[in-house]
Amino acid sequence: MATRSFKLRLHVLGSKLHKWLAIFVGVQVLLWMITGALMSFLDIEEVRSEHVVSRAPEVLPADAVMPHWLDSSEGVVSLATRAVGGRAVTEVRRDDGSVTLRDPDSGILLSPLPAASAQAIARYAWTGPPTTIATTRLIEDAVGTEFRGPFPAWQITYGDEDNTRVYIDASSGSVLAARSDTWRLFDFVWGLHIMDWTQRDRINSWWLLLFGIGGTIIAVSGFVLLANRFPRIRRRAKHVPNAP
Structure with a gap:
């Protein structure tokens, strides 16, 4: 009996925690869904006023x-x-x-800058622990999703544990991008998050919009179901005295 009573109290406590946490967390989830669907619907060029x-x-x-x-x-x-x-x-x-x-x-x-100049720029840009330059190569085409130009550019790979790479504009000598294995992991997760598995930069695809609207409907319907689970306050029936 004591074990059953403890399990019952634990079940009630867990049910209450789940119910109240669902309210607080659910509000933010609902905001995520609504704002995500809205951002997917808006044209990023219009958001930046690039059309005017x-x-x-x-x-x-x-x-x-x-x-x-x-x-x-x-x-x-x-x-x-x-x-x-x-x-x-x-x-x-x-x-x-x-x-x-x-x-x-x-x-x-x-x-265009020679390889020696690009390496000098890369050495000056490095602020991490002492390391070496592993490879240097001139690229004229996109490197997956991590670098898409301008070209030509020098790809300088450091000898650090994270396999850090910098891309240097061969015309201006500017450091255009810095990438690493950590960036690749983030890029993959970001693609899953915005449902863009190839380009990683489309936040207004129909896939994302449809799933955002669907998630919003699920969140709203969840609040409706949650409201129905709350114990109803039973009002005592008022006894009306019989007429004489």
Whole structure:
């Protein structure tokens, strides 16, 4: 009898915990479902106002001061002096998206960067424990989902335990992306989360929208069922005195 009584109390306690936790956790789950379905329905270009606001850089005016060695100022949107691989360079960007690096004094073309310069950039960018550079290769095509350009780019792989890789723009010397085995695991899980198993960047697929709507219906119906499980307060019937 004592064992049965203990099991009964344990069952009642577990039922109460399940019921109340279902309310608190269920509210957040319902919000996840509703907001997830809403984000899947919205067009990301409209969210960013890309359909009405141009982000194209403004071309420098014709009378802007240009270096004497610049062969053509047509379409130039920016001139900047910065450090690449431990040396000062002048970066020239044009409205067609092209980027070239030149010597600030002579104007000698420095890009595309050689492997030695890319390795120097990678060494400077590394802030982890001491390591070496395992491999260096020039890539001109997408590397799965972890890097999609611009090309050409240098892929520098470090000799650390996480197999960290950096992608360096061969034209500008900029570090475009840093990837690792941990990133690959996250990328795989992210693809499962947003139900995009190939591109990993589509958050408004019909699959995700349908499952988001379905999850919302399940969550709402669960609240209805949960409400029906609550003990009803029985009101005492009011006795009406008989008329004389």
